[in-house]
Amino acid sequence: MADEKREIERKYESDDSGLPDLTGVGKVATVLDQGVVELDATYYDTADECLARHAITLRRRTGGSDAGWHLKFPVAPDVRDEIHAPLSDTLPRSLAALIRSRVRDAELRPVVRLRSARDLRHLVDADGRLLAEVSVDEVTADRLAGPGEGGKAQWTEIEVELADDVDPAFLDKVEKRLRKAGVRPSASPSKLARALAETAPPEKKREQPKTAAEPETAGDHVLAYVRAQRDAIVELDPAVRRDEYDSVHSMRVATRRMRSAFRSYGKVLDRTVTDPIRDELKWLAGELGVDRDREVLTERITTALGDLPRTLVSGPVRTRLRTWANARRGGSRRRLIGVLDSKRYLTLLDTLDALVADPPLRAAAAGKPEKVIAKVVQKDYATLSTLVEQAIELPPGHDRDLALHEARKKAKRTRYAAEAATPALGDPAAALTKSMKSLQNLLGDHQDSVMARQALLELAALAHAAGEGSFTYGLLYGREEQRAAAVEAEVPGFWESAGAGASV
Structure with missing residues (x-):
């Protein structure tokens, strides 16, 4: 069974000066030494590192209080959703499902091993309430596969993770104290990102990150819109599986937007290619909307009834x-998950990728x-x-x-x-x-x-x-x-x- 939590944390470069005293920062009354914990984590990805490209991390970690499998999705700067599953030899199916829209049929393999000696402190207020965990991590990274295989890296970093139900503004106060002591934010958003960067071969390090070219032609603009809808469908897949609020509706809207673009811009994208894809998108939208229409009607009638x-x-x-509202709801959630696991749906995602990579442009696309x-x-x-x-x-x-x-x-x-x-x-x-x-x-x-x-x-x-x-x-x-x-x-x-x- 997987557990979920929202992780709000910041990372900092650490030098020989170590961690400054944080007593008195905000409501911090005491800094409690929790000792040193040895952590050993293996990170998994595909051969083309599709998870890392989208700032998604999947690891199996031993040591510490939360040993097990961890899957993290980016939400906003400093914010990630973490899904935790118990320790096992193989990736739990519950986590595998959440990355299926990214991974598809590709094999997951170990790419990086990170071993950390974590010197942990708890920042607590006068009532003993935990405000944040602060750790000084001495990290050793080993590249297990991909470019730079066999490479090693070492560094020390400070990590500040906000406790549950604490105002995120508290992190600003901690950062102010850290900066005053000469500590600076890390250039890498995660340990994995830093490990991949520091173990990359020299020629890889010299490569400049590719930036998307500004749209110039009609085809460029239409493709940018289609690509955005493809990305939305793929990104919303885990949210739909986790039954997040409005995720089903948002994915359905993305399918509608793409279908509309295919039909309206038929002089830009060849409809002999896009019409069959439109049919598949219509099928997906229909499956996503099995309960939606009845839910809307139920809300409307319930509101009207309340006004009487x-x-x-x-x-x-x-x-x-x-x-009446619940009459056809039984099993629909399982049905939807079945759709997202189906060969037909995964083939549709592959087809959308192929369309974006090699678009069927017509003559007007160059206009x-x-x-x-x-x-x-x-x-x-x-x-x-x-x-x-x-x-x-x-x-x-x-x-x-x-x-x-x-x-x-x-x-x-x-x-x-x-x-x-x-x-x-x-x-x-x-x-x-x-x-x-x-x-x-x-x-x-x-x-x-x-x-x-x-x-x-x-x-x-x-x-x-x-x-x-x-x-x-x-x-x-x-x-x-x-x-x-x-x-x-x-x-x-x-x-x-x-x-x-x-x-x-």
């Missing part, structure tokens, strides 16, 4: 709603972005304009509902096309993106009302069959009708004032 006076709530409406990309956005906007105007002219009812739903989908696509165009076209595209997001939200509220009314009819039928009253469902249905009518009345004025598309 108690005297208008007739029968076990809340219980009925909970039962100037202000011409090629602007034309695409203007075309999408013109199509949306026609759809909105046609929907407005229809009488209220089923046909108008469908037309507004189609307009919403086109608004979303126009938004994503403008979003991709913003680095090239600047403020006009950014303004259109904002306008289309507002329209999408407005029409989305209308579509949610349509779906909520369908759900309320289903709930009323279930209640009636069980001998329960259906008055409250009818009341909520009527309120949803009023809400939808208000949106429909708002659309013409909104659209008239949203003429940003003409300026792109």
